[in-house]
Amino acid sequence: MQLSDQNQYTIQGIAPAQLVEQFGSPLYVYDGQTIRRKAAALQKAFSGVNMKIKFACKSNTNLAVLRLMREIGVELDVVSPGELEMGKLAGYQANQITFTPSGVPFYEVKEAVEAGAIVNVDSLPLLEWFGQTFGNTKPCLIRIKPNVAAGGHAKIMTAHADSKFGISVLLLDQILEIVKKYDIKIIGLHQHTGSDIKDAEPFLKVADILFETAKHFPDLEIVDLGGGFKVSYMPGDAITDMELLGNKITARFKKFCSEYGRELQLWFEPGKFLVSESGNLLVTTTVVKEDPARNFVHVDSGLNHLIRPMMYGSYHHILNTSNPTGEEKPYNVVGYICETDTFASDRHLPEVRQGDILAFLNAGAYGFTMSSNYNARFRPAEVLVDNGEARLVRRRETLEDLLLTQQGL
Numbered sequence: 065m066q067l068s069d070q071n072q073y074t075i076q077g078i079a080p081a082q083l084v085e086q087f088g089s090p091l092y093v094y095d096g097q098t099i100r101r102k103a104a105a106l107q108k109a110f111s112g113v114n115m116k117i118k119f120a121c122k123s124n125t126n127l128a129v130l131r132l133m134r135e136i137g138v139e140l141d142v143v144s145p146g147e148l149e150m151g152k153l154a155g156y157q158a159n160q161i162t163f164t165p166s167g168v169p170f171y172e173v174k175e176a177v178e179a180g181a182i183v184n185v186d187s188l189p190l191l192e193w194f195g196q197t198f199g200n201t202k203p204c205l206i207r208i209k210p211n212v213a214a215g216g217h218a219k220i221m222t223a224h225a226d227s228k229f230g231i232s233v234l235l236l237d238q239i240l241e242i243v244k245k246y247d248i249k250i251i252g253l254h255q256h257t258g259s260d261i262k263d264a265e266p267f268l269k270v271a272d273i274l275f276e277t278a279k280h281f282p283d284l285e286i287v288d289l290g291g292g293f294k295v296s297y298m299p300g301d302a303i304t305d306m307e308l309l310g311n312k313i314t315a316r317f318k319k320f321c322s323e324y325g326r327e328l329q330l331w332f333e334p335g336k337f338l339v340s341e342s343g344n345l346l347v348t349t350t351v352v353k354e355d356p357a358r359n360f361v362h363v364d365s366g367l368n369h370l371i372r373p374m375m376y377g378s379y380h381h382i383l384n385t386s387n388p389t390g391e392e393k394p395y396n397v398v399g400y401i402c403e404t405d406t407f408a409s410d411r412h413l414p415e416v417r418q419g420d421i422l423a424f425l426n427a428g429a430y431g432f433t434m435s436s437n438y439n440a441r442f443r444p445a446e447v448l449v450d451n452g453e454a455r456l457v458r459r460r461e462t463l464e465d466l467l468l469t470q471q472g473l
């Protein structure tokens with residue numbers, strides 16, 4: 065969202081009010097230019113090595129976003145058969161898609177492998193089954209749990225000892241035994257530490273663990289360091305310094321490759337870094353309630369559309385796009401769901417009036433994809449603004465959509 069000299073917020077020159085008038089409210093709006101800029105920054109930071117980006121599409125599966133990713137040379141990481149199908153619909157070849165499951169039924173892995181995707185094996189039983197089923201005929205990666213705790217919230221840390229994800233690095237002997245028993249073709253090691261990681265330190269720590277572990281696997285082509293780069297949710301928030309991280313990881317990766325004896329590919333799987341800042345959730349103020357204790361701003365949305373504040377206590381910056389120069393007042397911004405769904409407490413906003421359009425920033429990742437139909441509410445429409453043009457890329461739901469799977473109507 066840009067603020068013009070005339071104090072008007074716009075997305076590539078288009079006013080939020082115009083978007084809401086054309087496409088309705090609430091509305092997810094993605095700025096394609098921001099996605100391109102973020103991908104380019106990551107590509108630049110790692111230009112010294114053979115790096116591939118695998119977009120973690122659990123953060124945003126809109127087909128228009130996936131197609132944009134494909135167009136700019138970004139490949140895909142998926143976690144379910146549904147995401148795999150969406151990747152294919154967006155035009156990806158199956159071999160450009162990595163499947164990183166977490167304790168899924170083995171038939172899902174079989175189908176993904178048979179479709180041509182590459183799997184990150186995340187447990188010893190799955191590794192054993194993979195060996196029995198495919199022997200050395202299909203390549204795979206192994207997801208290692210490095211036992212390192214990092215991330216912006218306990219719920220989004222995925223590599224500490226207590227986390228369910230991956231195979232503990234302490235089980236290396238057992239991994240090697242199974243690999244040897246079935247002659248499994250291990251072409252890569254993978255790890256994902258968590259989400260919202262600012263400092264270079266945890267990335268370097270897990271990289272070193274993975275590089276050390278990699279020495280036990282002679283046929284590697286890939287080291288996959290996952291995603292997790294921090295974005296700026298709060299104005300002034302420190303974010304991952306991509307240039308610094310790029311320099312540091314590049315140096316260590318080059319050293320590792322020369323010790324390993326071959327140049328490998330370095331993969332990353334960012335979700336947030338690529339799409340979070342591109343997304344705004346536009347909502348309309350339904351009621352302003354001046355309570356003796358607090359001023360409440362109710363909007364036509366709730367935790368059904370953006371669950372991050374209630375799930376992780378996440379901060380999303382809010383703009384009053386209808387009254388940018390109004391006098392600031394403190395508000396609790398809340399939803400219309402019959403459940404506590406506070407988006408922001410004691411937030412200072414330019415005076416909010418009924419009908420004002422608010423923008424929740426940084427809603428491009430884990431916004432729509434984590435939305436629901438709680439309270440039989442429809443999910444918002446989605447719009448992609450690219451090359452100065454706004455295009456509807458998902459229509460708003462209707463009652464028919466909600467009733468589609470119910471029987472006995």
Ligand SMILES: Cc1ncc(COP(=O)(O)O)c(C=O)c1O
Nearest residue numbers: 120256259291292333334335336
């Ligand atoms: C395996 C894996 N890769 C990548 C990601 C993307 O994380 P982020 O959106 O923080 O970059 C996740 C989500 O946490 C994940 O579980």
Ligand SMILES: N[C@@H](CCCC[NH3+])C(=O)O
Nearest residue numbers: 220222259372376429430
């Ligand atoms: N859904 C989380 C990040 C990804 C967690 C999944 N590993 C968030 O909104 O911050």
